[in-house]
Amino acid sequence: MEPRPPTSEHAPRDLGIAVDAAVSAAHAGAAILQSYAHHRADLVIDRKARNDLVSQADREAEAAVIEVLRERTPAYGLIAEETGGRREGEATWYIDPLDGTTNFLHGIPHYAVSIALVAHAGSRMGPGPQLAQDTPVIGVVYDPCREELFTAVHGVGAWLNGRRIACSRTAGLDDAVLATGFPFRDFSFADQYMPMLHQAIHTSRGVRRHGAAALDLAWTACGRFDGYWEMGLAPWDVAAGTLLVREAGGTALDMRQAEPWPKSGNVVAGNPQVAAALLGMIAPHLKPQA
Template sequence: MKTESLHLGEHLETAVRAAHAGAALLQSHAHRRSDLVIDKKARNDLVSQADRDAERAILDILVTDTPHLGIVAEESGGDAQGLASWFIDPLDGTTNFLHGIPHYAVSIALVAHAGTVLPGSGPLEKDTPVIGVVYDPCREELFTALHDSGAWLNGHRIRCSSTDTLAESLLATGLPFRDFSFYDAYMPTLANAMHSTRGVRRCGSAALDLAWTACGRYDGYWEMGLAPWDVAAGTLLVREAGGVAEDIRHETPWPIGGYIYASNPHLAGPLYQLAGAQLQNNT
């Protein structure tokens, strides 16, 4: 069993510096998007030089300051290892970015592994997100979260909404765009949400959907078929803002498989039934 502990405060400062460094590269590229080289990793799965440059800037800081931690990054890969691992999405909302839509973010999370000791507590029983940073450079909004300490937007404490019924809720989601294997399970949930809530929004950045759920702009959010770096930071933001963020299948300790529902505690049960029922029926 590991006996070393993580210095969460120091690592949060490192993650914030890395997020700002990555965002600076993104904004530099944003002014000359027509010059970007864009590659297709798969259908509707795009990567540009902006993604790569931002990730490199982030990695330069994280590797230098925390060489003992693992790294899992969207573009360059890596392995989860050691006491904890960074999960990095240098540009969450690539399609928005490439089309000039000012809704995208840098997302950086630190996930502590089972057995790791956190200050003031014993060894963790399961892998747990412990640091979350989501930075929206277009609005200059910095969302941060620290395990068992809270969540903040530009230094001000945030909380999930207090809405207690789906009928009065505004939900966010993401439509299938790359992986259509869950299409038959997803579409009935969207139809149900359209008929049973105040409205549904699809803005194209999972990290910001979760951040906006954490600060109460959305009452809840669900999505399927994401990657772990899309949701790692946002999961902790919602949890530390007093909400629930879990794997729709309830198979993993955090939604590493990319099937996620998140909301305030009042809506967690109803949202799970809305998002999870069809998924269970189609698996």
């Protein structure tokens, strides 16, 4: 029998409840997205900033996600891309109702709902010891176009549609297919990023840019990509995918290794060998933070 995504039988009680809630919330949000999928021309679209769009679908999907999480896990805080929020209790949900908005609006079937629970330093999630630092403990990324549900629970494992997943075993950059994201709304770090991209193109098997960070991390967790790096993301873009990679035996960390998880949105991920090589490739081009 194939392994199943963790439930209360596989994980500590509070994490089992939380992952069940996150999966239900992801399906609720995705149902909204797919209801608009063939009527994109009718969507009301606002421009938050250059190349930073939000649609009626984003907002309604986020509302559906929040409704489920508030009903089933009222003790936790909520921080969502469109409506904001705050840290509360022992842990906080980080919600991206539509990761890959530009893809969605252009009819490109590559986008996802991303939901993560980040436990706060000093909290105790389940029977284990208190956490020394903020830690993603639940990660759910749902791709409704492929009907692929990625789930992860801290200390338990990572799954794709009920089958346990693992990062690739590629030994180095020479044989690695890498994922990345180009600067698209904040170009302040382009002078750091472009030399990284140039070097990756010349030292890897290939570089892909698909436009949905949560799926880039999920695909790294299941071995489709060997490594991934990107700058200038938001915490809700990377929280769930960070845990997926870690629970799949990989490394996912802040590019400058200054945070317990890449909350600032500068992320490097991959199997341990490729992630280490990516860090070595990236480090010479990083400027000190202001």
